[in-house]
Structure formats: C-alpha cells, structure tokens
Amino acid sequence: SVQVCRIQIKGMTCTSCSSTLESALQALHGVLEARVGLATEEAQVHYNPTLLTPNHILQAIEDSGFEAALIS
Ligand code: 9UX
Numbered sequence: 001s002v003q004v005c006r007i008q009i010k011g012m013t014c015t016s017c018s019s020t021l022e023s024a025l026q027a028l029h030g031v032l033e034a035r036v037g038l039a040t041e042e043a044q045v046h047y048n049p050t051l052l053t054p055n056h057i058l059q060a061i062e063d064s065g066f067e068a069a070l071i072s
Pocket of ligand 1: 017
C-alpha cells in the first residue's frame, strides 16, 4: 500500500536546498515519490508504510540540516 504525508520544513533558503533535500528523500528505502516546495516550505511524500514511518522521514530531513514537523 501507499500512504502520503505532508511535512512543514524550515531552514531552506535556496533552490539547491530544496532539490538536494528532495533527492535525499527520494533515495530513502520505502519512499516512492517526494516533492519539496521551497516557497511553500512543505514536502509531500508518498511512501510504503511497511518500510518506513513519517518519523523516519522527519529524521532524514533533520539529518540534512532542516527543521521538520509533520502536518498530516
Ligand atoms: Mo546553498 Mo541552500 O549553500 O541553504 S544550498 S543556500
């Protein structure tokens, strides 16, 4: 199955920030698709819930140097 979560991200200041983070999220095992919006300060991630949880995604964002909070 596939689930979708939305995450608020603080600390991105340029398009390189958002595209690098988007690539990092897409590389996570269990992530099917990730979109990161610089202007919206949001990510939308499609993931397989049997392989990872939203908390794993939040941790990956924070490991990349940004602040993350789950929206939905
Ligand atoms: Mo460039 Mo965005 O160093 O933080 S990637 S500003």
